[in-house]
Amino acid sequence: MNIGIFTDTYYPQVSGVATSIKTLREQLERQGHNVYIFTTTDPGVDKNIYERNVFRFTSIPFVSFTDRRIAIRGAHRALHVAQAVKLDIIHTQTEFSLGVMGKYVARKMNIPCVHTYHTMYEDYLHYIANGKLLKPVHVKQISRSFLQNMNGIIAPSDRVLTTLRGYGVTEPITVIPTGVDLAKFSKADQVDYRKKYAIAADTPLLLTLSRLAYEKNIDRLIDAFVRIKEQLPAAKLMICGDGPAREDLENQVKRLHLTGSVIFTGEISNDQVPHYYHMANLFVSTSVSESQGLTYNEALASGLKVVTTHSPYTDELLDQVCLGKTYSTVDEFVSDVVEYLKHPEKYRNEKVLAQKLKSISAENFGKRVIHFYEHCIDEYQHS
Structure with missing residues (x-):
């Protein structure tokens, strides 16, 4: 054709x-x-x-x-x-x-x-x-x-x-x-990129990747991260992307005294994206405006679990805990994130992941x- x-x-x-x-x-x-x-x-x-x-x-x-x-x-x-x-x-x-x-x-x-x-x-x-x-x-x-x-x-x-x-x-x-191109996201060099941002290998790292726009609700993620750090003081949050909300988000991070724990990467090229997934321990999102969750699929293809907002789409995608969880309240979000970071091996199931990756x-x-x-x-x- x-x-x-x-x-x-x-x-x-x-x-x-x-x-x-x-x-x-x-x-x-x-x-x-x-x-x-x-x-x-x-x-x-x-x-x-x-x-x-x-x-x-x-x-x-x-x-x-x-x-x-x-x-x-x-x-x-x-x-x-x-x-x-x-x-x-x-x-x-x-x-x-x-x-x-x-x-x-x-x-x-x-x-x-x-x-x-x-x-x-x-x-x-x-x-x-x-x-x-x-x-x-x-x-x-x-x-x-x-x-x-x-x-x-x-x-x-x-x-x-x-x-x-x-x-x-x-x-x-x-x-x-x-x-998602599974081959593209299945392998990436993790070490060099952690060094680039001075992040130790054992530091729990949360990742979100999107356009920094107000409808992505990243401000809610930053607020919730305060509570996550109360339980995991060493945790860091990496926010990849750029957009109109960036300045307000950076100011929010300063007000909450999170400057040393939240990293803004700016816009990253398409070719570099897999490296950022492979740096992280968990992918998170508080957006309620997604029509399709490309980043969720990319995260799964990179071997990450996902914690994101409850919706019919995300509930179907993350239908088993070995893939991730959806939340309806901030308490649920914080609890799920902390659980995955503390016990990463507890929820591993390669067979279920392989079946999901084939479908996406x-x-x-x-x-x-x-x-x-x-x-x-x-x-x-x-x-």
């Missing part, structure tokens, strides 16, 4: 969506398909550098969310390129500029268009005019309008599926969580998406 992926977010941008698309492209190509990326220009990409099968369209920063971009022109060029490479199907990954462009190209070429709905926008409304311009009802209207007449929709989790059905979306939806592997993800494409193409041709 010749597959066109239309996305506003792509490498070198760092996000769950960019990671998901990178993983998908790799798996589709490994299985013999041709993938063409239609995306935005990016200040981090030299215009003179050749990117294989990547076509970038003139863009500007998104309002109040300046590390994300939207294309401002290029629909006719996109159509010309798509016709030249003879696309069989278009897979949009955004509801904005490139997504609209993808729908236009699919209609003109008379080929199916499918979509992955990545983002729970109601968690991000505060970025636009401090939440005064767009309301949840607008998200519902925009989403339903964009998804109308899609030949198929991928929801990364049951939470997304439930949300879209609540919006009144009637198009066919399939739940396919983004997979990138290979399995790729196969399921290809089957989804084939079904949508077949349905389209016979409609």
Whole structure:
């Protein structure tokens, strides 16, 4: 198949969506398909550098969310390129500029268009005019309008599926969580990276990795870490990532006198990410805004247990204590974290972990998406 992926977010941008698309492209190509990326220009990409099968369209920063971009022109060029490479199907990954462009190209070429709905926008409304311009009802209207007449929709989790059905979306939806490249995360050099941050080998280290945005609720994690240190004084917390909430989080750490125990790494490159998982003893998250838990899967693939917020998705993922736990109260969170740090070997079960990793592997993800494409193409041709 010749597959066109239309996305506003792509490498070198760092996000769950960019990671998901990178993983998908790799798996589709490994299985013999041709993938063409239609995306935005990016200040981090030299215009003179050749990117294989990547076509970038003139863009500007998104309002109040300046590390994300939207294309401002290029629909006719996109159509010309798509016709030249003879696309069989278009897979949009955004509801904005490139997504609209993808729908236009699919209609003109008379080929199916499918979509992955990545983002729970109601968690991000505060970025636009401090939440005064767009309301949840607008998200519902925009989403339903964009998804109308899609030949198929991928929801990364049951939470997304439930949300879209609540919006009144009637198009066919399939739940396919983004997979993880198990080989990439199974091995990494731990020693050098601990030395880099002057962390002793026997220091209990908690890790969280995400964009440092307010909806990630990292402030709750820092507050809870105070109580964890009361029971494990040597424990440290590493916060990987960057974003608009960083300054406030750093100030919170100072107020709580945790400066020597909390490490802010800043943004780290995709290639370095596995090393940070392998430094840690436990992965933690207090976010309530995740539509898909890519970092949870990466942590499991790295051999870490996960403690995170209770939700239908996380409850299903962490369905055995040898994988991790979900919590509903701060008391539960603190108790679970301390228990795992004090007794790491008590909850080890390699057989259960292997079964879980197989289900969340990138290979399995790729196969399921290809089957989804084939079904949508077949349905389209016979409609």
